[in-house]
Amino acid sequence: xxxxxxxxxxxxxxxxGNGRWAQNLGKPRSFGHxxxxxxxxxxxxxxxxAGVKYLSLYVFSTENWKRTEDEVSFLxxxxxxxxxxxxNFYKENKIRVLHSGDLKKLPKEIQKEITDIxxxxxxxxxLAVNLAINYGGRDEIIRAVNxxxxxxxxxxxxxxxALGKYLDLPDVPDPDLIIRTxxxxxLSNFLLWExxxxxxxxxEKAWPEWTEEDFNNAIQEYMTRDRKFxxxxxxxKNE
Numbered sequence: 560x561x562x563x564x565x566x567x568x569x570x571x572x573x574x575x576g577n578g579r580w581a582q583n584l585g586k587p588r589s590f591g592h593x594x595x596x597x598x599x600x601x602x603x604x605x606x607x608x609a610g611v612k613y614l615s616l617y618v619f620s621t622e623n624w625k626r627t628e629d630e631v632s633f634l635x636x637x638x639x640x641x642x643x644x645x646x647n648f649y650k651e652n653k654i655r656v657l658h659s660g661d662l663k664k665l666p667k668e669i670q671k672e673i674t675d676i677x678x679x680x681x682x683x684x685x686l687a688v689n690l691a692i693n694y695g696g697r698d699e700i701i702r703a704v705n706x707x708x709x710x711x712x713x714x715x716x717x718x719x720x721a722l723g724k725y726l727d728l729p730d731v732p733d734p735d736l737i738i739r740t741x742x743x744x745x746l747s748n749f750l751l752w753e754x755x756x757x758x759x760x761x762x763e764k765a766w767p768e769w770t771e772e773d774f775n776n777a778i779q780e781y782m783t784r785d786r787k788f789x790x791x792x793x794x795x796k797n798e
Contacts, residue, residue, distance in 0.1 A: 565782045567735035569613035570606065571757070573749050574599065576741025576765030578630075589633050594767035596641060600648065605771035607652055607686045609778060613731055614688050617749050621661070621695030635666060638692060642672040646679065653685035659727035660694030661702065689728060696751030699727055703752075726752060733757065736781045738774075740766045756788050 574595055581591030599616055606614045619634060626634075642656075649656060656676045663670070673692065703725040707717060710725075723729060733753045737746070738760045746754065760777045762769070 566610055567758075567778060567781055568611070569615065569732050569734045569736075570611055570778075571615040571617070571734040571737040571750050571754070572602070573617045573737070573739040573747060574766040575739060575743060575747075577767060579741065580765035580767050588630060591765075591767060592634060592637055596637065598767050598769050600645070601771065602769060602774050603654065603686065603688055604652065605774040607654070608771070609775060611778075612687065613734075614686060615659070615731075615734060615750065616688065616690055617694065617747075618690050618692045619660075619694070620691075620748060621693060621698050622748065635669060639666075639669050639672055642669075642676045646676065649676070649680050649683065653683040654680065655683040655687045656680045657687055657689040657728055657731065659689055659691045659699065661698060662693070665693050687731070689731065691749070694727075694749075696746070696748045698748075700752055702727075723752075735786075736760060736777065738762065738777050740764055740769060756786070758784055758786065 577591035577595040578588035579591070581588050581594070584590075603614060618638065623634070624631060648654070658673050658677055662673060665673070669692075673690075700722075703722055704717070706725040707722055711717075711721075715721075733755070734750060734757045736759075737750070737754055737757045739745075739747075740762045742761070742763045744761055750757075758781050760780060762773065762777070764773060
C-alpha cells in the first residue's frame with residue numbers, strides 16, 4: 560500500500576481504446592473489449608493494493624448506443640456475463656460493486672444482474688468499484704434535477720448541495736483523479752458534476768495495455784500536484 564499522504568480516495572477511469580487497439584492488431588473490436596475487461600480486473604486489484612477506496616470505471620456511456628447493433632449487443636452480453644461470473648472475485652477481494660447511470664433504460668436481464676450484484680456485495684468494504692453503465696454526465700444531472708423537483712418544498716430554490724443529494728451516488732466522494740487512456744484529451748460526458756475540481760491524467764497507451772505500474776505512475780504523478788480548489792495557498796504557513 561502506498562503512503563496515504565495525498566493518496567487519491569476516488570479515481571475515475573475513462574477506459575478508452577479497446578476497439579482501436581484490437582483493430583491495430585488485425586483483430587475484431589470485440590477482442591479489444593474482452594481484453595479491456597481483463598485490464599479492469601487488473602487495475603481494480605492495483606487500486607486495492609494502493610489503498611484507493613473508490614474506483615469509477617466508464618463501462619458504457621449513453622452515447623455508446625450509437626455504435627453498430629452487433630457491437631452494442633456484444634457489449635451488453637459481456638456486461639451481463641461479467642457481473643455474475645466475477646462474484647467470487649468481488650467476494651475474495653471484498654470489493655463492493657456500485658452502479659451509476661440510468662438503470663431503467665438497460666435490458667431487463669442486465670438491470671437484474673446489476674441489482675443483484677450491488678445487493679450481494681453491499682457488506683464488502685475494501686474497495687468500492689462503481690460501474691458507470693448507460694451513464695452520461697449530462698443525463699445524470701437532468702435526472703437529479705427531476706428527482707429534486709419531485710421532492711422539493713414549495714417555492715424552494717435549487718442549491719448546489721441540494722442537487723448533489725440527488726445524484727446517482729451522493730455518498731461517494733468526488734473523484735480526486737480522472738485517468739483517460741488512448742490519447743484523447745476530453746471528458747466525454749464522464750462525471751461532469753463530480754469532476755469540477757478533479758485532477759486529470761492522460762495516457763497514450765490503450766486501455767488493454769495498462770498495467771499496475773501504469774496505474775501507480777498515475778497516482779504518483781497526482782501526488783506531486785498542489786490542489787488549491789480555487790484558493791491561494793500561503794506558502795509561509797506551509798513551510
